[in-house]
Amino acid sequence: MVSPSPRVLLSGLGAVALTALAGCGTAVGSGAQDHAATSGGTPPGAVRTVPAPAPTTASPAPRMPAGIGPDMLARIPRQSRQLVVVTGRGIDSSQATVVVYSWTAGGWQPGAVWPAHNAKDGWTTDHHGGDLRSPIGVFTLSDAGGLRADPGSKLPYHHSGGFHVGGRGFEGEPLAGSFDYVVAIDYNRKPGTSPLDWTRPLGASRGGGIWFHVDHGGPTHGCVSVSQAHMKQLLATLDPALHPVVVMGDAASLAA
DSSP states (O other): OOOOOOOOOTTTSOOOOOOOOOOOOOOOOOOOEEEOOOSSSSOTTOEEEOOOOOOOOOOOOOBOOTTOOHHHHTTSOTTOOEEEEEEESSTTOOEEEEEEEEEETTEEEEEEEEEEEOBTTOEESSOOTTSOOEEOEEEEOOOEEESSOOSSOSSOEEEOGGGOOOSBOTTSOBOTTTTSSEEEOOSSSOTTSOTTOOOOTTOGGGOOOOEEEEOOSSOBSSOEEEOHHHHHHHHHHOOGGGOOEEEEEEHHHHHO
């Protein structure tokens, strides 16, 4: 978007680790043999084999989000039951994919893969306003809004003419309609307010206004953009009762 965005900045705050349940069951066998010396039925020297106990069965590890390494997994709050994973093609790439995951009895279940754009110059772990890079990290998703009326958002939705945008993007594409629907990413912002709120807890120099918004066909200033249909689907899916978060960054950083 045009940059003016499991807690505001989970990548900087300690979060409860999501621990993978894993185990290893080893079959316990026995080579012990008993020699029976009897005066009757069983001749001396005959052996009786002691049956091996049945192998123990380990509980399978829950399914983890694809491409997410232990560092990022540890930042996901334990109470989160929805993840939006944004995977950039490379540290300097503006091309990405988005997958929404839901927590089930078997672990994290992925949805469809959506094409997306991120910032023009890629990704960074030290985002500042105007650097044309998207911030890497794990962030809560608390508020939504847009120029158009609420299409059925579960998140609090802020309908305002302030989401109007004009002009053209980096590749000459028109930006009109980009903010018809947005979801604020809680990077350097105050959750529980409109995405248009300019409160910057980390200071103005650290940027802000990082959103999911409607794709305009080119790179963004720092946001993540998907098609209008996918934005409406995202709004209908994200549920504050499930404590949704976004895990975002280039593929190599997410896998660390």
